[in-house]
Amino acid sequence: MKSYFSTNRVLAVTIAAVGVATLFFACKKEVTTDTASNNENDNNTLVVASHEAQAQGIYGDLFETAAIAAVDQNVAGNVRKADYEDYANVTACPSILISSADPNVWPKKITIDYGDACRDNYGITRSGKMYITLTGLLFNNNTHIDIQLDGYKYNGIPVAGKNSISGISFNATTGIQYTTEITGGRISYSDTLIVGYTSKKTVKQTAGAGTPTPNDNVYSIEGNASINYEKGGPAGNATIASQTPLLKANACKWVSQGKALVAYGSLSATIDYGNGVCDDKATITINGDKVREVTLK
Template sequence: MKSYFSTNRVLAYTFTGVAIATFFFACKKEVTTDTAVTNEQDNHTMAVASHEAQVNGIYGDLFETAVSAAATQGVDSRQSGKDAKDLADAAPCPSVLLLGVTDPNQWPKEIVVEYGPACRDNYGVTRSGMVHISMTGLLFKTGTRVTITLEDYKVNNIPVTGVNSIYDISYSPVTGVQYTTEVTDGNVHLSDSLILGYTGKKTVKQIEGGSTPMNPSDDVYSIDGNATITYEKGAPGGEAAVATISTVTPVLKGWSCKWISQGELKVEFNKITGVIDYGKGMCDSLATITVNDKMKDIVLP
């Protein structure tokens, strides 16, 4: 079965908010005269967090691709026919093909999303290549496991490889959306001078708004996990290095707020440990960074 859909986030409201629940967000230094933390240390810490944010956003988008593809092929346990039709009619690319399965009860199923040489979505993101999605059951049915592999895949001309496994997937009006996603053997060429190896695992839980699926404005997500970046080229400071990023306390991201509003993120790089504190629940751009027991204010972009 072949169809077409747009990856412009026209999903059922129940799942739209998941796309914005990205794991780690970049930061930038606030103009300040405080020199308690050296520029080199905090710049390196924030550079690592920024790189993780970019890479995680690329892999996080694959979950949304799987949701969209499942909707168009009728293998999403929660999507309605109207939602799938809206997706299919939205744009001429990419194409979506459900391979060789005529029995609806036969699993696993494989869906191929083909972007061709260049497929630009409504948000200005251009993808190319192919995404292979293997599903052991209906999406959002308890016990289903989704495995995503990439073939000549690029996002805005950035080559991306790796395997993205999504499991422990569930949805209910009481608990909302919940899933765990894990990236292995990831590699992203952000530029000719910045090449990253990447592994990561995160658990996303909807903690508010599950009972009002048609009103995403009250959705809040909790994100907990860790990631490892191996700098093959372009490490902050110039030397090849490994950075680890982990949540000290789960970060909270609401649909209606641009920024992460709560939680702590730890960045370890070149024997330096920095902690980014996103606050106590206020929707604002303020955060702090602590390196070597010294703290300063930062502003989220």
């Protein structure tokens, strides 16, 4: 399955978490009077920023997966099928089952079973199960969707939590808009690093709805998130808020515009995805003066 907004490829900032964070300021050329404690706080803030970008990509993948399954089971409703038809049958797995094919029976439950490993054509391997409950056709106005994960892994990383999707609206002129909320999120990077995650964000189509192909579609993402470390990682909690909307165009592999603000303790970091130029670069700025360029995947 290909991610609808390709968030599984574009929002995960590749910083290699703690390993690269420890090198962040060692590579700077200017003279600094920061204490070791200050450097540690700066590096921890960078780690938090990287985990937010990764979590955004992992959980952002869920709605797109649900949309592909809904198209596969003919419960998508009034949506331009071309946005999904070239994604829906690209691999032999996973298996997708629906509780009832009767168009008058709601809610419906879709079960996606990835088995032990299901690799899509874009390099993402998933395993476990996903349960999707819909109160109506997916793209009907005000349909509510709940997504539950059961033994689910994303590229070998165990992921837990509930994704509730509400406020769905769609029409041929403005495209799609919805609100996505993650509760009880948990990403288990290892036995010694478990990241707790919650978020509430709005996704809105900003261009391309009235054209015959999906190539010119553009989407904005705005909202808030929080991170806490259930095991390992920096002490304390962090909050993330949109500073300007993140913009993702179908024609570009990466998010190419927008900023997110990460607050960790007394420090803040800004993730800047650029000014609209399609490239694989973003910058993280800590407290307004320490800057690191990172590569997007």
